[in-house]
Amino acid sequence: MAAYHPYHPTLYTAPRTPCFSGSSSLGQTVHNVITARVSRKQSVKAAIDCGTKLSAWTNVRREHWEGDLAVEGHLPAWLNGTYLRNGPGLWDVGEHSFHHIFDGYATLVRISFRRGRATGAHRHIESEAYKAAMVNGRPHHREFSQLCPRRPGSLLDRLRNVIGLSSGTMLSDNANISVFPLGDGRVICLTETTKSSVLVDPETLDTIGKFRYADRLWGPLQSTHPVVTRTEFLTLLPDLFRRGHRVVRMAAGSNERKVLGRVHCRGGMTPGWVHSFAVTEKYIIVPEMPLRYSVTGVLKSELTPWYIFDWVPESGSYMHVICRLTGKTVASVEVPLFMALHFINAYEQREDDGDRTGVLIADCCEYYADPSIIKALALHRLRSPGINKDTFPDARVARFRIPLDGTPVGELETVLDPDVHGRGVELCSINPAYQGKEYRYVYACGAQRPCNFFNSLTKIDLVKKEAKNWYEAGSVPSEPFFVARPGGTDEDDGVVISIVSTTQDEGYALLLDAASFEEIARVRFPYGLPYGFHGCWIPKKI
């Protein structure tokens, strides 16, 4: 069968903004390679596009920038520390343009707050994949929608691809999704390949090198959303051939992962894709949805209609519950079909008659069992808004109830009227002190319809079932990240930070008071920034 390829026939011509000026030797290589490949005509087009197109979907202007940031408004005196955000920031190399938002080379953005002032920086992560692409002027590794550079023509090439992909040598280490401070002070960036675990310096944004796991747990894939606390790092390693996930734990200060338990997927022939999972104080909750890895697609270096997945609704949806102490599966229930990337939080709902745990609650951003969100994130779709076309899939805050008493099925319900957040909810954060506990507030990207991507921020009150929204026409805000005020006792005592890209070539960090959801400050970069995914907060040690 011919390999399916989801490229759009009228592929958008990406505005290239290739005025890189790296100072490192790699930066110099980057500069030479890029300038050599960009014609004057392209540079003029880039300059025009910069002013008129949304910077969210364009390459970052320079490979590296660092400087003081202009502050409009008032930064709280208590806000001392660094906000780091990871995401793709370079989708074009030489003549090659990536197809999907998840393919772009990782770009870190830093904003450091100190006594009411702010400095900032951005820089690409110097992964092997990025460096090879810069030197060769085209991608050299398998990315999310980018196939292996060697197209399987002969049997020998096919065999080489299978070996390269299963051994991991051809897989990308482009850590472009998340960033976490580990309990021991190191800062790690990740995507879904194991080799993408990369350590960075949160101040200079230098790539320090690979995070080397000191164990023998083989497997090319990992979760990009580990649960990281001061004491541990909990993650999942998908087991493509034995239809499951290993649940592993690494203590802070160590590089050695230890297997805690194993999730056996119940539907389909391959494990369900888990982009994130949830924890309560006692349990780890692993979702299994019918968007399953296409192991043959990945190994044969072919794209399926869902890129690297198959959508197999008849294989069902399940929630698996693992005890954090023993690693044993204590429940595995069938639930209504669902499609979710991000779990918001989970907790144990205690029964009235004592401390026996009855039901687990797990909340997520859910797409009405429709995986088309994956296709909505192709760059040509993001870059062609189509005036007044409402093309973005609807999403809701959905709540699972998972019984622990042996009942074989769980429930799924919509928590609040999705119209209050524009039928968009994604890239969520909560007060981290409430992780695994009963909680009330969610901060997330929302939608002001019509739209082809999230374009607002929302604060959802799960108790009152209300939302407060922030929206400004022509702006795309990224994940609103909650930072708690030290010593604060209310769940929403703090600020929310989101980096906004606009059609006016602006890039700024928006700070909202988390309680009122009113704007308190804008901290401006000199130019528009590309979209990014997940951030973290590193408090300044006083």
Ligand SMILES: CC(=O)/C=C/C=C(C)/C=C/C1=C(C)CCCC1(C)C
């Ligand atoms: C949802 C999200 O933010 C990113 C998802 C990225 C995925 C699933 C990437 C997967 C892969 C690579 C980064 C390299 C090649 C292997 C593959 C599993 C496709």
Ligand SMILES: CC(/C=C/C=O)=C\C=C\C=O
């Ligand atoms: C940008 C995105 C999802 C958008 C819509 O659902 C997901 C990013 C995932 C990164 O972890």
Ligand SMILES: [Fe+2]
């Ligand atoms: Fe994510």
